[in-house]
Amino acid sequence: MTDTTQNTRILLASRPHGEPTAENSRLETVPMPEPAEGEVLLRTIYLSLDPYMRGRMSDAKSYAAPVEVGAVMQGGTVAQVVQSRDPSLAEGDIVLSHLGWQAYGVQPARQVRKLDPQRAPISTAVGVLGxxxxxxxxxxxxxxxxxxxxxxxxxxxxxxxxxxxxxxxxxxxxxxxxxxxxxxxxxxxxxxxxxxxxxxxxxxxxxxxxxxxxxxxxxxxxxxxxxxxxxxxxxxxxxxxxxxxxxxxxxxxxxxxxxxxxxxxxxxxxxxxxxxxxxxxxxxFVKTHYKEFQKDAAGWLADGSLRHREDVVEGLENAPEAFFGLLTGKNFGKLLVQVSDDPTR
Structure with missing residues (x-):
């Protein structure tokens, strides 16, 4: 039986010098977070792995703040609402979120976007439609x-x-x-x-x-x-x-x-x-182009003129190794980690 009182997550243990290694990350188990008013508790289904994450491991000045040593690695996620303390979202809803490398997480409801599983496979929200x-x-x-x-x-x-x-x-x-x-x-x-x-x-x-x-x-x-x-x-x-x-x-x-x-x-x-x-x-370009992108890309995906491929790795514990491979071109298509069951499939 799944332990619903514990959360598994991967932290940045140290900053890599050159190629990242297993020593730069740490897997840990902590108590399940609890949502406050206006927040939702989410279960990660898919974690997106992307090249920009290498830059976040470094403390060099960049367009975004680095991940702090000891903090959860960042990343886009598709997740399911487990508990909601906001009227805009209900238990069972599927959302686009930014939980990072962890099995569960809490986010303000206003910072996630509800997805329609009938529109396209939910994994596309961090891929071809994301x-x-x-x-x-x-x-x-x-x-x-x-x-x-x-x-x-x-x-x-x-x-x-x-x-x-x-x-x-x-x-x-x-x-x-x-x-x-x-x-x-x-x-x-x-x-x-x-x-x-x-x-x-x-x-x-x-x-x-x-x-x-x-x-x-x-x-x-x-x-x-x-x-x-x-x-x-x-x-x-x-x-x-x-x-x-x-x-x-x-x-x-x-x-x-x-x-x-x-x-x-x-x-x-x-x-x-x-x-x-x-x-x-x-x-x-989000303010000026995102709505148009959503309309165009969804249409192209539906009529077959825009195709995509996914490379899915099972298990959060395998995220670091999969990420190392991403940096050397081992993945083939959009690299995802399936952290838990996809209820829409």
Whole structure:
């Protein structure tokens, strides 16, 4: 029988230096939290694992405050209401929440969003219909602004953001070139309808990319950095737009990369090609784009023009190892931890 008096959670035990390890997290059991007036007690069903979490493990200055050592690791969740002390939510309701890496948690009712399980599988609320999907939508359409017939290239294209970027580019009439790691992921991109899919692990990757974009690159959606960026930069067209969403190849670095200073080459390209390189965090577009995204993405998902894939790991205790794999590209699709039974399935 499940113990309903205890809560299991994973804390940040120490800050990683380089690649995170098991020693940087700690699993503990504590008494079940109790909701106050206006709050709800939630049971986590799905925990979303995302690359941004590596930055939250560090105390380096960033766009968001770091997770404190000894605190629960942060993360988006889909959860079920166990107890409600707010009239807007009832026991059994399914909500989008931000409980982090724990089996149960308390949140103010005003900070969660009720989900309709009839609209789409509830796991999509932290995937293709959630933050990753919105990141792709807002970054591509607001910064990339692809036009019909233009070439859009996206790195980490088999991930939840990259796969949505390529498909939305196709929906908007652009040509989509996806870059992923390994033959299985490349095959899936072809199945999704990407015009070209490339393996960045191939020894001929630079030449493959050159052949795939004979007219150059108009939009490059950056998720990776590293050698993929090095191959892309010479192929960018005049007035190319580069939404910078992530740089996962560099998240575990502890010092500057070896080799010559590449900044002059980059600045020269920005100047001579009139490039737009714009970093962004999806939250800045919520007020202006989120309602439109929900309408568009739900429609595309329903008619089959936007497809997605999930990589589900069972058990909260396996979250750290799954997260380590995420940073090295071991996941295939949107990485989720199923913490408890999904009552809608």
């Amino acid at each position: 933050m990753p999907g919105f990141t792709a939508y807002a970054g591509l359409l607001e910064i990339g602004r692809p036009q019909p017939g233009e070439t859009v290239v996206v790195a980490a294209a088999a991930g939840p953001v990259g796969s949505a970027v390529g498909q939305i580019a196709r929906i908007k009439g652009a040509r989509a070139v996806g870059i992923a790691g390994g033959p299985e992921k490349v095959a899936w991109l072809e199945e999704l309808g990407f015009d070209v899919a490339l393996d960045h692990r191939s020894p001929t990757f630079k030449d493959d990319l050159k052949a795939a974009v004979p007219d150059g690159i108009d939009v490059y959606f950056e998720n990776v950095g590293g050698h993929v960026w090095d191959a892309v930069l010479p192929r960018l067209n005049t007035y190319a737009r580069v939404p910078v969403c992530g740089l996962v190849a560099h998240y575990n670095e502890t010092e500057a990369p070896a080799g010559p200073d590449r900044m002059p080459r980059l600045m020269q390209a920005i100047l001579t090609k009139s490039l737009t390189i714009r970093g962004f965090i999806q939250t800045e």
